[in-house]
Amino acid sequence: MLQQTTVAAVKDYFRRFTERWPRVEDLAAAEDAEVMSAWAGLGYYARARNLLACARTVTRSHNGRFPETAEGLQALPGVGAYTSAAIAAIAFDEPAAVVDGNIERVTTRLCLIETPLPSARREIRLEVERMTLSRRPGDFAQAMMDLGATICTPRRPACVLCPLALACKARATGRQEEFPHKLAKKAKPFRRGAAFVARRRSDGAVWLRRRPNQGMLGGMAEPPTTGWSSRSDGQLGIEAAPFDADWSAAGTVQHGFTHFDLQLEVFRADIDYIDDDDGWWAPAESIDQEALPTLMRSVIAAAFPELSAIRGPRS
Template sequence: MPAKLPSTIAALLLKWYDRHARVLPWRSPPGAPRGDPYRIWLSEVMLQQTQVATVKPYFETFTRRWPDFAALAAAEDADVMAAWAGLGYYARARNMLACARAVANDHGGRLPDSEAALRALPGVGDYTAAAVAAIAFGRRAVVVDANVERVVARLAALETPLPRAKPEIRALTDTITPDDRAGDFAQAMMDLGATICTARSPRCLLCPLSGACAAERSGEPESWPRRERKRARPHRRATFFWLRRGDSVLLVRRPEKGMLGGMRALPTGPWQDDAPGLAGAPVDAEWVMTERIVQHGFTHFTLEAVLAASDVTGHIGDNVGEWWPIADLESAGLPTVFAKAARIMKETRW
């Protein structure tokens, strides 16, 4: 039988939001005029699967350097990818650029204000389209992110595990989303999820919805949402190649598709189950297998990379990648796994 939620939820939540809304760089306070759609869109893209505290410094950097769609659309790919380095999920950066250029070229430099038109833009899925339509343009839209999923699953004490419960959660969220202030309602749900109705230890004593929450009544609210078992993360091995020429090291650009797509990187061999040795070396040289190892956890596997090193002279490697000054590697915009490797190799002799 389909669950049902009390009709008082939106009013209770909006009253709480009027007093407790977080102050965020991309947000206009409750009651104030709506904020800049560019900043709202940019924040939503950065916030995909990423927490507020992580996003803040990147948001400041990006908005200072590229303050509007025109500026971002005109930016160099390499500059944008380097500025994104460390934030993760690098496909977002490529899609963000494509989206900015689509807005500049096909929409007169302004975001479309309907959920359907937003949904058609690169990197804009169901969540982001609804969030931007509601927050930036005042449209009624049903906004469902991981916070909303958790809050709604608890309010209704849904026994269906995620991700199977998504359709039912969306339907329930629809029933409690107000026609007016849908953007504030969405942000209130997310603030509640981030600060009160947290995943591990919900603060039900502070929650404005505790009286309407079936999970709180059960005495074990932290046991929601129910989830399917996740399979264990496999382990992979690889070799990273540290090729030095004078004061520089060889960097390559990774393919657009796949892991760390489009990012600058150290050359690597294949990532596989067993140690690949020197397979995939960028140049034919006298490689030394160092004792140094980089361990890094990705979303769906962990990586153990052995660092191979070599010193060369002349024009070796010139047509493979770019020679980057070792002292200035921070400005290369390396994903974290390669930044770790570089930090190690800068102080390693072989």
């Protein structure tokens, strides 16, 4: 959960996951849909699919026990260089080189690594391997991460409080805020599409479908939308509607993703039935139980502001 996500954002999700699925075999036995629903709002949804696949692998192929080496751990779905090293060091006392975003920043400053990210990663790893001792490797990794999170911060690092200040090569020349150097990022493209929110007259239920497992928001629920993939914009108007209804415009929703900005035209309609088996009616009172990413919650709220269950932060 903490991959590219702050502790504050993760905290409640972690609590709910571990209460609902306390043991790895509990999670392994869960349905895909309930895990995606519990992850909804946290982002990077491939992590949820990987976490579930990982729990099933550990339960079914490793006799319910996690591998105890970084190499073995990295073979699990969703467990890469950082996570495998962190678990090996913290849980199993293996002197593995743990390198996360914090440690990249600390190390480029400490060792004055001028090479820009991401190509600096190899040098950084070598320096971290050199600094990682066999004694208390897990505490060392967490100390370095906490140093980056609280003192060696991206802006205005608190060098006067830093235990490594005298050893820091960047600090010695007063250039600490320049690091890490980074390659210039390209401009975010702007993409458009349309979304269609249908509500059933009899009970106010909302028509949803499931997005394919691959790609953006993979495996998550949505009201029917046009394509808005990284390849191409979707169609924009009513003519792109998934089925015939008395559609009316309900404004637009803007959403920023990591690598593009998106604007969706939202249309809404009240209907009696749908001749379509590629979706389901989500009851109005329990629509917050659906695996709806934040973008799709905004879309539904734009179409039907009176649907109170959709509003506000997830709880």
